[in-house]
Amino acid sequence: MTQWQIDWTLNKKKFSILVLLTITLAILMTADALLLQAIISAVQNAQWKNFWILTCVIIIYLPARTIVYYVRQARAEEYSNLLTRSLRERLFATLSDISLSQFSAQNPDSYLTNLTVHIDSIKSNIIDVVLRGFYLCCLLISAVTISLFINPILGIVAIVLSVPLALSPIISKKIVECARAKLVHSTNRLSVSIADLLHGLVDWRSYHAQASINRQFSSLNDDWLQAANHDARVQKSIESINNMLSHTLYFGIWIVGGILIFHSQISLAQIVAFASLSWSISEPLFYASGLFALYHAGQETIRQVSSLFAFSDDTQHSTTSESSSSHIVIDPHTKYLMIGKSGAGKSTLAKELLGISNRGKYDITTLSDGLLTNQATHIGYISQSSHIFHASIRDNITLFDDSLSDADVLRACEKAHILEWVNARGIDYELDNDLTKLSGGEKQRILLARFFIHNPQFGILDEITAGLDIATVTQVERTLSQELEGYIYISHRLDSGILHFVDQVIVVDNLRIVAIDTPEKVRPYISELNEQQISA
Incomplete structure (x- = not known):
C-alpha cells in the first residue's frame, strides 16, 4: 500500500x-x-x-x-x-x-x-x-x-x-x-x-x-x-x-x-x-x-x-561540469574551519555534505566511516535557518525525546553557555521561532544546547556565533574543540582565535574549493579574506 x-x-x-x-x-x-x-x-x-x-x-x-x-x-x-x-x-x-x-x-x-x-x-x-x-x-x-x-x-x-x-x-x-x-x-x-x-x-x-x-x-x-x-x-x-x-x-x-x-x-x-x-x-x-x-x-x-509524496529512490548526487575542480574528502576525526566571503558557497557545501542539497556543485566523497548512513545519531548540524519550535526550552533542546532527563538538558545548556538564562526562566518556558521571546544570540545558544545533548560524533556548524559577543564566541569555540573529535566550523568572518582549535582550513570561493590545508599553509588566503573584510 x-x-x-x-x-x-x-x-x-x-x-x-x-x-x-x-x-x-x-x-x-x-x-x-x-x-x-x-x-x-x-x-x-x-x-x-x-x-x-x-x-x-x-x-x-x-x-x-x-x-x-x-x-x-x-x-x-x-x-x-x-x-x-x-x-x-x-x-x-x-x-x-x-x-x-x-x-x-x-x-x-x-x-x-x-x-x-x-x-x-x-x-x-x-x-x-x-x-x-x-x-x-x-x-x-x-x-x-x-x-x-x-x-x-x-x-x-x-x-x-x-x-x-x-x-x-x-x-x-x-x-x-x-x-x-x-x-x-x-x-x-x-x-x-x-x-x-x-x-x-x-x-x-x-x-x-x-x-x-x-x-x-x-x-x-x-x-x-x-x-x-x-x-x-x-x-x-x-x-x-x-x-x-x-x-x-x-x-x-x-x-x-x-x-x-x-x-x-x-x-x-x-x-x-x-x-x-x-x-x-x-x-x-x-x-x-x-x-x-x-x-x-x-x-x-x-x-x-x-x-x-511520490519520491524517487535515487538520492545520488547529480554531476555537473563544475564538480571536477572541487573534489573533497572529509575525515570525521579532523577539525575544519571553512572560510570564504559571503556568498562564496560555504553553506551549499555543508548542505551537500549532509544530503540536504542535491545540486552537484561539489564532488564530495562525504564523511568517511559511514557516518552519513546514520545522520540522526552521528551528525550534528546547526545552520543559519535552524528552527526553534513553538514549545518549551526542554522540548526544543531534547527534540521531544522523553528519555533525556532535565539534568541532561541543564548540562547541555551549561556547555552552550546559556544555563543562567535558562535557570532564570525555567526549562518549561515556551519559545517560538519568531524571536519575540529570545534574541538571535540566545537562539544560537539554544541550538548549541540541542547540538550538545544529542552527543554527535561530528558537527557541521554554519555561522553559529552570529549574535554572540566576543567572550561567548571564544567560550563556544573552546567547548566545541573539547567536546568533538571532528567538525566543520563555517564562518565568513575570520577570528584568529579559532585557528588554534582547528586542524585544517577549507577555503571556498565562487562555489569552488580553492584550498584545503593547515592554517599555516593557507595563510595567504586568510590574509586576503581579512583584507576584503577590512575594506568592506
Whole structure:
C-alpha cells in the first residue's frame, strides 16, 4: 500500500462492526413502511388489539432506531477520523524517511498544505463520501427488497420509475467532473497565489505596489468566482432534475397503485407503505450525483498529494561540469574551519555534505566511516535557518525525546553557555521561532544546547556565533574543540582565535574549493579574506 492510499480495513473489528451497524440501520429505516402498512391494515379491519400491540412496538422501535442511528453515525465519524489519522501519519512518516535533498526540493508550505487542508479534503470528499455512499446503497437495497416483498408488481413499477433517477448521475458524470475539476484547479491556483503574495507583502508594500497587487488578486479571485458559480449551477441543475424525478417516482407509485386498487390487486395499506418506501429508494439516487462530484474532487486531491509524496529512490548526487575542480574528502576525526566571503558557497557545501542539497556543485566523497548512513545519531548540524519550535526550552533542546532527563538538558545548556538564562526562566518556558521571546544570540545558544545533548560524533556548524559577543564566541569555540573529535566550523568572518582549535582550513570561493590545508599553509588566503573584510 502506498502512503496516500486509504486502508479501509485498518481496524478489522471496528470495520466489521460499522458494516453491521450500517446494514442494521438501513433495514430499520425502511421498516417504517411495514409498520405503516400493519397499522393502516389494523385500523381498516378494526383490529384494535393488533393496533395497540403495534403502538407498543412503535414505542419500543423508535428509541431503538434512534440508538442504532446514533451509534452508527458516531462509529462512522470515529472510523473516518481513524483513517484520516492513519493517512496523515503515514505521509508524515514518509518525510522522516526520505533524503533531505528530496525534502528540500519542495517548499515546506506544500507539505503543510498536504498534511492539513488536503488531508481534511480527502476525509470529507473520499472517506466520508464512501461511508455515506455505503449506507445509501444498503438503504436502496433494503427498500427495493421490502417493496418486492409487499407487492411484486408495484415493486417492479417502482424499480422501473427509478431507472431515470439512477441514470442521472451516470449521464451527468462528465459534466459534474469537468465543473468540479475547474473549481479545484481555480481554488488551488488562488491558494498558491495568496501564499505567494503574502510572502512578498513587505516587498510590494515597500514599493507602494498595492494597486497592481490588488488587481492581480482581484483577477484571480474573479476566476475562482466564475468557476465556483459554474460548479454551483451544474450542481443545482442536476439537483433540480433529480428532484423532479424523485417526485415522478413518488406520484407514479400513487397513480399505478390507484389503478391496482381499482382492480383489487393491492390494498390502501400497501400503497401507503410503498409511498413511504419511495423516499428510501429515491434518496440514495438523488444524492448519488452530488456524492460522485465530491468523490471526484477527492480523487483530484489524492492525485496532488501523491505527486508531492511520490519520491524517487535515487538520492545520488547529480554531476555537473563544475564538480571536477572541487573534489573533497572529509575525515570525521579532523577539525575544519571553512572560510570564504559571503556568498562564496560555504553553506551549499555543508548542505551537500549532509544530503540536504542535491545540486552537484561539489564532488564530495562525504564523511568517511559511514557516518552519513546514520545522520540522526552521528551528525550534528546547526545552520543559519535552524528552527526553534513553538514549545518549551526542554522540548526544543531534547527534540521531544522523553528519555533525556532535565539534568541532561541543564548540562547541555551549561556547555552552550546559556544555563543562567535558562535557570532564570525555567526549562518549561515556551519559545517560538519568531524571536519575540529570545534574541538571535540566545537562539544560537539554544541550538548549541540541542547540538550538545544529542552527543554527535561530528558537527557541521554554519555561522553559529552570529549574535554572540566576543567572550561567548571564544567560550563556544573552546567547548566545541573539547567536546568533538571532528567538525566543520563555517564562518565568513575570520577570528584568529579559532585557528588554534582547528586542524585544517577549507577555503571556498565562487562555489569552488580553492584550498584545503593547515592554517599555516593557507595563510595567504586568510590574509586576503581579512583584507576584503577590512575594506568592506
